[in-house]
Structures are given as structure tokens and as C-alpha cells.
Amino acid sequence: MKSIKKVALAAALVLSLAGVAEARDQIRIVGSSTVYPFSSAVAEEFGATNKQFKSPVVESTGSGGGHKLFYAGVGPDTPDITNSSRRMKVEELETNAKNGVTDITEAKIGFDGIVIAQNIGNGDMNLTLKDLALAVLEEVPVDGKLAPNPYKTWKQLNPSLPDRKIVIYGPPATSGTRDAFIEMVVEKFTGKDETFKAVLGKDAAQYKKIRQDGPYVPAGENDNLIVQKLTKDTEAVGIFGYSFLAENKDRIKGCTVEGNPPTFDNISSAKYPISRALYFYVKDAHIGKIPGLKEYVDLFMSEKMIGDAGYLKTIGLIPLPAAEREKVRKDVTGFKKLTAEDLK
Amino acid sequence: MASLFGIDEKKLLRKRRAAETRFRLCAIAALVLAGAFLVFFLFDITMKGYPAFQQAELLVSVNYTTEAHDNPYAAMDPDTVQIVSRSFTRLIPSMMAENSRLIGTTKEMWVLASADTDQYLKGNANRLKPRHQALVDTMRQEGKARLAFNWGFFEAGDSKLPELAGIRAAAIGSLYVLLITLAISFPVGVMCAVYLEEFAPDNRLTQIIEVNINNLAAIPSILYGLLGLAIFINFMGVPRSSALVGGLTLSLMTLPAIIISTRAAIRSIPPSIREAALALGATPLQVVWHHVLPLSLPGVLTGTIIGLARAMGETAPLLIVGMMAYIPEAPENFNSAATVLPAQIFTWASDSQRAFSERTAAGIMVLLVLLLGMNATAIWLRNKYERKW
Numbered sequence: 001m002k003s004i005k006k007v008a009l010a011a012a013l014v015l016s017l018a019g020v021a022e023a024r025d026q027i028r029i030v031g032s033s034t035v036y037p038f039s040s041a042v043a044e045e046f047g048a049t050n051k052q053f054k055s056p057v058v059e060s061t062g063s064g065g066g067h068k069l070f071y072a073g074v075g076p077d078t079p080d081i082t083n084s085s086r087r088m089k090v091e092e093l094e095t096n097a098k099n100g101v102t103d104i105t106e107a108k109i110g111f112d113g114i115v116i117a118q119n120i121g122n123g124d125m126n127l128t129l130k131d132l133a134l135a136v137l138e139e140v141p142v143d144g145k146l147a148p149n150p151y152k153t154w155k156q157l158n159p160s161l162p163d164r165k166i167v168i169y170g171p172p173a174t175s176g177t178r179d180a181f182i183e184m185v186v187e188k189f190t191g192k193d194e195t196f197k198a199v200l201g202k203d204a205a206q207y208k209k210i211r212q213d214g215p216y217v218p219a220g221e222n223d224n225l226i227v228q229k230l231t232k233d234t235e236a237v238g239i240f241g242y243s244f245l246a247e248n249k250d251r252i253k254g255c256t257v258e259g260n261p262p263t264f265d266n267i268s269s270a271k272y273p274i275s276r277a278l279y280f281y282v283k284d285a286h287i288g289k290i291p292g293l294k295e296y297v298d299l300f301m302s303e304k305m306i307g308d309a310g311y312l313k314t315i316g317l318i319p320l321p322a323a324e325r326e327k328v329r330k331d332v333t334g335f336k337k338l339t340a341e342d343l344k
Numbered sequence: 345m346a347s348l349f350g351i352d353e354k355k356l357l358r359k360r361r362a363a364e365t366r367f368r369l370c371a372i373a374a375l376v377l378a379g380a381f382l383v384f385f386l387f388d389i390t391m392k393g394y395p396a397f398q399q400a401e402l403l404v405s406v407n408y409t410t411e412a413h414d415n416p417y418a419a420m421d422p423d424t425v426q427i428v429s430r431s432f433t434r435l436i437p438s439m440m441a442e443n444s445r446l447i448g449t450t451k452e453m454w455v456l457a458s459a460d461t462d463q464y465l466k467g468n469a470n471r472l473k474p475r476h477q478a479l480v481d482t483m484r485q486e487g488k489a490r491l492a493f494n495w496g497f498f499e500a501g502d503s504k505l506p507e508l509a510g511i512r513a514a515a516i517g518s519l520y521v522l523l524i525t526l527a528i529s530f531p532v533g534v535m536c537a538v539y540l541e542e543f544a545p546d547n548r549l550t551q552i553i554e555v556n557i558n559n560l561a562a563i564p565s566i567l568y569g570l571l572g573l574a575i576f577i578n579f580m581g582v583p584r585s586s587a588l589v590g591g592l593t594l595s596l597m598t599l600p601a602i603i604i605s606t607r608a609a610i611r612s613i614p615p616s617i618r619e620a621a622l623a624l625g626a627t628p629l630q631v632v633w634h635h636v637l638p639l640s641l642p643g644v645l646t647g648t649i650i651g652l653a654r655a656m657g658e659t660a661p662l663l664i665v666g667m668m669a670y671i672p673e674a675p676e677n678f679n680s681a682a683t684v685l686p687a688q689i690f691t692w693a694s695d696s697q698r699a700f701s702e703r704t705a706a707g708i709m710v711l712l713v714l715l716l717g718m719n720a721t722a723i724w725l726r727n728k729y730e731r732k733w
Contacts, residue, residue: 026681028584029668037695040670041504047672049434055682057585059669060691067600222703243696250469298491311430315504316696 031066031083243316393705517682524591533602569661605647
């Protein structure tokens, strides 16, 4: 029974260790799952090429979750950087300030396209934002009133589209990709469409409920699963980030949106309409306290990472135009303070 | 011959036998179905995963010129650089800085190939340009490209470069987490069970506790993650993502399982043993320490190992306490950031790069082998020390 005593002793020891929060020698990064692959790629490069620093820890918590952890305060038990697949909200900046996080630097790192893709064996599909919105909305105006979405096939909503059942595998409600899709497709449509305005008036742009009667299938956070479904299911289309299309070009293909195929060039020139900027935010108070933080940010903003021939491009990031990149780099490496004005 | 009471016994008998055959067939069908799922799963994982145990390497000549010190891509000819892993190229400057005698020399050596080259050599989909595919083909004919056993998979930690990614850091992280889980849930669980079985009065309060323990064993594991976040991270200040917080959280989850199995083991000891010891003048403490615990130990250990095996395969609560993260280095102590095997598998499974899919399957194979080992140990312990009364 000596062993039991030993184990009990070890347990007591471990418990006494708990609660000792030590100063950190490792950068902590949280936030968006879309920025995660790029952020961790830079973290790896940073750890591998700088022997004096430890590799940063990059956690994928989602954009919203990341901001929440970030604005908790200043100190070694809060993250140094949060990644975000959308811009910080003014309310989030205010919460930051309230909790003592007064100095934040915003870094825009590039673009990510959201693609609508299907099985490679299918005929081409040329969608418009209107088609997409009508395919996913819960209710649409019929005879001056909102009625449950009647469209079951693509042909029903646009005669030029194939006579295929509408099956869309898309991100679930918790996903930042879904927020972005709703913002850039659904809200853009309902806010401008005359029939919607006639029914809802000023609130038209606020209408963004996604249908739950079957055609839109929330497929979980793992985009590889959607890709695999598309390789088997020739009827369906899927919604996910551009990098998954680039990696699987042998078995799936993208649908054009408003006449533009989701290619690298179209996304970077903003011709392809469904693309968004990616960001990370740095807690300036941690610079100099957390070893390597400044060097990590410098490496991230360097041409060999986010440039036109940079490493992140090979894993799916779409770089900013050269002039903007230059300006952003100057602001970020100088740790320019983010103000509420910038976010408006 | 007319039958008794006008019943056709033969017909009745046939009917009963038919019912029995039907039941048996259903049972066999259920078994076959379950077996088929298992075989399909194992076959699928093995087919996908086994290529990951081989890794492409290339024999290339590296020129350690002064130019390469600033731009490592100049160290090889421009086409070769495209098929060699970045994990090698990026280290050229620091290798030259450490060893100045390298400067000005040219060396021919086997280096890791890029993930796309690896996938091309294995006949999978890849993004190599036709020019580079041709180069790999020539190198293969010249014997300058080979598939070697992938030691790196067991020696390296996580990486965004599929060819470099390994499971070592996650495996060590799992070990640390399990040590903490064991160190806490085993003594606490056994003591709870001993008290409840041997000392506690049978009243309303202990009945409530008993119901609650059984209930806790069944709640979704993610709730333990939320509990761990609230108590250990926010209240006690344990570092996020550390092996310590992961182990503490999982020990909460494992506790009910250990308490329940220990109680069952203690209950199966015949009262005559206790009575004999008491009759000879042993104190209740001596009865527990000298007789009850040693006799119930096989059952306790079996329960503990099965509880730990469940903890080892758990991801949901660890996601909440921040262990699902890019952590390439193995933890140095209980306070440093760590990730665990299932979390590593999850991260790879959601990566967009195709080469990660075989690594995901290989990771699953390693996890399955470890779990099988733990469960086999539990069975072995039970068979070896089990006593019939």
C-alpha cells in the first residue's frame, strides 16, 4: 500500500503547484479558425528560425471567442494577439479600453475568398448574389408578403440554372465564415432588393434568417468534410474558404459568382464579390514584456510571409495589393494605435 | 395419433423452434453488422494511414554560398528548391551561422522532400507543376528520390508542413495529462468509494451523493471543460492550455468512473472476510487497509485504466481549456502549454492541405494501438488477480 501513499503525496504536490501563474516566455495567440493556418505557419517559421524564442502557442477559438479572451485585460494570463476574420467591432474596442487594454495595433494581412463549389464532373454553374440569397433565405416575399422559401431546385429560382435540387453544405451558425457569407451575400441582397424593401421597408437589410427546411445543411466546422461530400454527392454545392478549393482542384470546382470564377486573381482584385479581409490585433502593452512578440509581428508583416511570393500565399492567403501592404506594414511595425475612428 | 387436449404438439414445437431460429439470426445479424462497421473502419484507417509511415527523401547538392546565407533559396538550383521541404531550406542560414566552415562548400545529402513531392511519389493528388513532376521522375530513375521509413513522425511535433509534422509532442502531452489525471482521480476516487462503502451511514444524504455520482458519470464531457475553465483557469489561475489544467479537468471526468468501479469491487468482497478480521480484533481501518483494499485492487485498477483510456481519447473538455492549439514543442513541465493525441488528430483533420489526411489516419492508428494496449492491460490485470469466492 506504499504505492497508494506515494500517489496521494504526488497528488497533493500537484495541487499545491496549481495557482502559481508564472511570467510567460511564450507568445499566446487566440482567435479565428480561418486565420489559424496562417498564424500557426508564421509561428512555426518564427520558432524554427529563432532559436532564442519558443514557438508561439496558437489557439483556434473563432473570431468572437478570440476577442473575448483578448479584451479580458492586460497581463501574462491574457493573450498577446487575437486573429480575426472580420474587423474588430467598436463595442469590442470599448470593452478593451474599459478593461485596461488601451493600446491595440491592427494588422490587415490579406484576403480570403468564400467559394461556392461543386463536384468536378458537373456542368458549370453561374450564380448571382440574388440566386445565392434566394437559395438560402428562410422566407422570401411572395405577393407582397413574406412566405416560407418555396424554391426547391435551382431552375425554379433562375431558369438559366440547372434543374438540380438545392442542396447546400455550409458552415454552421457558430462559424465566422457563415457570418461573412450572410453579410456579403444575404444582407447585400435583401438590403437592395425592391421586393424585400416593399415588404420590410427599412428593416430589409436586417432580414438574414437562413432556411431550416432542408436545402441548407449546416455541415460542421470541418471544411474537409464538405469537400468529401461534394466528391460523392454530385447534386450538392458547398460553401468554404478558398484554400480548400485550391487544394482540391482535381475533384471539385468553383461556381462563378456574378460572372467571376473564384480564382486567385479575381479574389485579390476584389472582382470576385465574396471575399473578406483577415486581421490580427496586438496588445501593445505586452511588447517588451513577452519575449519575441515584436519579432513575431515583424516576421508576419514581412514580404517573405505576406508578400506576392510569400510563404502564406502557398497555403491559400491572398495578399494585399503591394501599395496597401507597404502602408499596413509601416503602421503595424510602428505599432500604430487603433482608434474608434479607424473602425467606422 | 390424436394429441392430448386436441393440440398439435408438433406444430407448436415447430413454431417455438422457428421463433428461436429467428431470434438467433437477428442476434447474428446484429453482431455481423457491428463487426462489419469495425472492420470497415479499421481497414479504411489503415489503408489511408499506412503510407504516412513512409516519407519521401531527395538526394540534392546544397551550395553553401555566401548568397545562400541571405537567401536560402539560392543554395539549390531553382527547380530543386521547389521540390525540397521548406523545413530544410529555412534552416540553411542558421546552419551556416553555427558552422562557418560550411561556407563555400557544396554538399550532397538526403533531405526531406516537400509534401507535394511526397504525395506525387505515392501516386496521390498533388500540386506539383508538370516540370517539377518530370524532375522528380528523373531523380527517381537516378536513385536520387526514395521513400524511407518515417522516423520523423515519431520524433517531431506538430508542423504546418505536412512532411515535417509528427506526433511526439502530442504523445508526451497526453502522457503528462494522464499522469495528472491518475495522480488526482485515483486516490480521491478510491478514498470516496471506501468511505461510501465501508464507513458512511446509509441515510438520505449518502443516497443523494450516490445518485449524483452515477449521474455525473453520464453527463456530456464538455460540461467538465466548462467547469475546468471556471474553477481552474478563472478562479485558481492555472495557466491556460497547460498539461496541468488538462489533467485536472480530465480527472474530474474520470472520478465518477473510478468511484463506481471501486465500489463494485469492494462490494464483491464477501462480508465473511471483514467479519473474520473484526472478530480477530482488527480495527475498521485495519480491515480496510489489510483486507478490503488489497482484495479489491484488481477491480479498482481495471476501472481506473478504463477510465484513463476514456480520458486519453477525450477532446471536448480540452477544447474549452485551450489545448486544441498549435503547440509544436513537447511540454517541459506541468505548467507549460501542451496538446494531446486526439486534439492533434482533430487539428490535422481540419487542415486544408491534402497531405495531412494520411497523417490524420496514421495518428488515429497510433491512438488506437495505445488504447488497445491500455484496455488489454486492464483485462490482463483482471484475469491475473481476480479471485472467485
